[in-house]
Amino acid sequence: MTMTSVNNNSLPPGLVSNLQEVLRRKGGEEREQSKDVDENAEPSSSTTETDTGEVNDSSKPVVLVTNGDGIDSPGLTYLVEALVREGIYNVHVCAPQSDKSVSGHSLTLGETVAVSSAEITGATAYEVSGTPVDCVSLALSGALFSWSKPILVISGINRGSGCGNHMFYLGVVAGAREASLSGVPSLSISLNWKKDESQETDFKDAVAVCLPLINAAIRDIEKGVFPKTCFLIVEVPTSPLTNKGFKLTKRSMWRSTPNWLAVSSNRYPAGHFMSNQQSLGLQFAQLGRDASAAGAARRLTTQKKNLEIIESIGASGKADSNRVKKYFRLEFVEKEQEDVDDDLDYRALHNGFVAVTPVSLSPHIEAEIQKAASDWISVALNSDQ
Numbered sequence: 001m002t003m004t005s006v007n008n009n010s011l012p013p014g015l016v017s018n019l020q021e022v023l024r025r026k027g028g029e030e031r032e033q034s035k036d037v038d039e040n041a042e043p044s045s046s047t048t049e050t051d052t053g054e055v056n057d058s059s060k061p062v063v064l065v066t067n068g069d070g071i072d073s074p075g076l077t078y079l080v081e082a083l084v085r086e087g088i089y090n091v092h093v094c095a096p097q098s099d100k101s102v103s104g105h106s107l108t109l110g111e112t113v114a115v116s117s118a119e120i121t122g123a124t125a126y127e128v129s130g131t132p133v134d135c136v137s138l139a140l141s142g143a144l145f146s147w148s149k150p151i152l153v154i155s156g157i158n159r160g161s162g163c164g165n166h167m168f169y170l171g172v173v174a175g176a177r178e179a180s181l182s183g184v185p186s187l188s189i190s191l192n193w194k195k196d197e198s199q200e201t202d203f204k205d206a207v208a209v210c211l212p213l214i215n216a217a218i219r220d221i222e223k224g225v226f227p228k229t230c231f232l233i234v235e236v237p238t239s240p241l242t243n244k245g246f247k248l249t250k251r252s253m254w255r256s257t258p259n260w261l262a263v264s265s266n267r268y269p270a271g272h273f274m275s276n277q278q279s280l281g282l283q284f285a286q287l288g289r290d291a292s293a294a295g296a297a298r299r300l301t302t303q304k305k306n307l308e309i310i311e312s313i314g315a316s317g318k319a320d321s322n323r324v325k326k327y328f329r330l331e332f333v334e335k336e337q338e339d340v341d342d343d344l345d346y347r348a349l350h351n352g353f354v355a356v357t358p359v360s361l362s363p364h365i366e367a368e369i370q371k372a373a374s375d376w377i378s379v380a381l382n383s384d385q
Helices: 012-022 026-041 076-088 132-141 166-167 170-181 200-221 278-290 292-305 345-350 366-384
Strands: 047-049 055-057 062-066 090-096 117-120 122-129 152-159 186-191 230-236 246-248 257-263 309-312 327-332 354-360
Touching: 047 062, 062 076, 062 132, 076 090, 076 186, 076 200, 090 132, 122 132, 132 170, 152 170, 152 200, 170 186, 170 230, 186 200, 200 345, 200 354, 230 345, 345 354, 354 366
Parallel strands: 062 090, 062 152, 090 122, 152 186, 186 230, 246 354
Antiparallel strands: 047 055, 117 122, 230 354, 257 327, 309 327
16 A cells, blocks of 8 residues: 655654554454454353344444435445444444535525435344434434444545545435544545446445555544544445555645536426425425335436526515526536646556545634634724724
8 A cells, every 4th residue: 555644744743653653554464353352252242132223242442434425325334334344333324315515515494304214234223314414413412323433533434525625515425425524434435436337246346445444544543542532434436346545645626627607598487496385395305205116216217316406586475577587507527637746645546546634623724824814804804994
């Protein structure tokens, strides 16, 4: 595995050292050693069934899995299957029932969130009619699961890169960030999906690539030596099995260019868009249907859509024949990469590495930025007086 250093001005040396040690390990060898110890040890675990139907082995650490693409997505399915197959974790899933991949760090406030049990072999799973942040917040609240806190939250595997400033849009990153805000170690994992090139089995390969890192992270968390000041964004290249190794990277400022396209109104006849009241009624009806097999099939179709149609209609409920209506559709267009620093996340990803980027929530990491902003605010406020 290939490693690279990180600018010590942006991250604490101890954090960098710990991450490099995690990435340096060979997960398979350590896993065999762990199994040997378990075989020689006296059985001391107890299996219990909770009121919510969970079956837990108290000796196994709890791992919580969420994502942004929805509970039926192949990235989550392959990841959970692999974790269950390891046989050393209590695997719990709390994920959106539909595609929330670009929901950002949004919460559902003031509205009821519906939760339904989901069938995932070997795991205790729920699908939630909310965002990834809703899922993680609910799971960690103690209101849904019987345990108080998982050892690790894994968000993914997402379809599409979360490099650079894309992290602010993506629900998969927000899920990991929410866990970190709650003091729980977390990973966000994404596959650099390419249209007409990638295939569903690439998610299975991405899981195989990331599993040693996940296992090493959990073991270090148990030992108390895993970094506590950040969460990790893991980006897997388009062809996972041909990757050049893990590379510790820095977050770039890169993002695709948003492109709003005008859409002809002829495509949308009168009455195509519903009033808020009609839409709300259908949303409530939808909650029941989403638990059915037909709902699951529909969600799989919805996940394939990456375009949102937005209507500019002004204030709700106002009937005005002179009002202008316009229709737009948002697409993201790849732009040319200008940075030449190979230690940046997207550069490493496109060069074939598995990019591992630590993202800190600590204000002490960006002390210089805070000071610069403080100086500017002082000057700006004084100039207004």
